[in-house]
Structures are given as C-alpha cells and as structure tokens.
Amino acid sequence: xxxxxxxxxxxxxxxxxFAVDITEQPVEKGINITDHVQRKARTVGISGFVVGPDAxxxxxxxxxxxxxxxxxxxxxxxxxxxLIKDLTTSHTYSVxxxxxxxxxxxxxxxxxxxxxxxxxxxxxSQSAPIINSGTKKSKSKKGKGExxxxxxxxxxxxxxxxxxxxFKSGSKWA
Numbered sequence: 001x002x003x004x005x006x007x008x009x010x011x012x013x014x015x016x017x018f019a020v021d022i023t024e025q026p027v028e029k030g031i032n033i034t035d036h037v038q039r040k041a042r043t044v045g046i047s048g049f050v051v052g053p054d055a056x057x058x059x060x061x062x063x064x065x066x067x068x069x070x071x072x073x074x075x076x077x078x079x080x081x082x083l084i085k086d087l088t089t090s091h092t093y094s095v096x097x098x099x100x101x102x103x104x105x106x107x108x109x110x111x112x113x114x115x116x117x118x119x120x121x122x123x124x125s126q127s128a129p130i131i132n133s134g135t136k137k138s139k140s141k142k143g144k145g146e147x148x149x150x151x152x153x154x155x156x157x158x159x160x161x162x163x164x165x166x167f168k169s170g171s172k173w174a
Contacts, residue, residue, distance in 0.1 A: 013045075013046070015046075019039075041082075046101075049098055083108055
C-alpha cells in the first residue's frame, strides 16, 4: 500500500526517471566534446488501483490536486513531493469496488526570496540592482517662456545626487 497525502492506493508499478541534460560541442575530428551536465526534475510514473468505500473521494482529491496544481507527497517504494501530471483512470468490470489509475508525479522546487529584503533600508538600497531606463523627454503644452523657468529648476534637481551610506570599518555591515 502506498499513500498520497494520507489517501491509500495500491501501487502496482512505480517507474522513477532520473533524466539529465548533457550539452555537446562539435569538433572537426573525432567525437563531440561533452562539457556540461544539468539535472532535470525527477519524475515517477505510478500505476495501480484505488479500491474501497473511499475510492470516489480519492478520485475527486486527485482530480482537484491535478487541476489546481497542489503540491502532493507520495510515499510508496519511492518517495517524492511534486505535482500530478497525466492523471488517467480506467473503470472496468474487473475492479468492482474501485478503478485502476495511472499518473506521473513531477518533482517541484520552489524558489526562495532574495535575502536582500531582510537587510536594513540603507544597505538594501546599495544591494538593489541598478536599473537604468534611459532619459525620457517630457511632453509639455506650455509656452516657450515658461519652459526656460522650469529649466533652471530642473538643473538644481539634477545636481542633487543621492549619497551612499558609509559604514565604519569593522562593523558587520562594512
């Protein structure tokens, strides 16, 4: 018996897949040069049966988990945490109190937020990536005389620059 988030099913076969991407570079003579290996997400193909009085509840849970992208935990001969992909069921006369089932679970890794968000504000401003969107020309419908007055104010604003925070040597933020 295997469990999928606490729901029991009889797993007849489990087919784990440990795939990798291998990049190759062609050369003039001989075989290609292999220079990089990158692991793909693990997958486990599962086929078996769900039987008993709760078979309908298990089917609705599996459909809902597959449709909504709920992360599930499967424990059988193989243990994996991931998403249900390719859920299929077969309802035949040979299984009186349930159905046969087959699905694939694909491993999921969730990205964590940047640790820069936890830093104090002065340091966070220094660690944030610099994004330059270029200069933009503003559109104005005012007369020529008014533009000259605004130009002087604009020059003052451009002269003011933000200063970076400097810390004493030996402090934990230096």
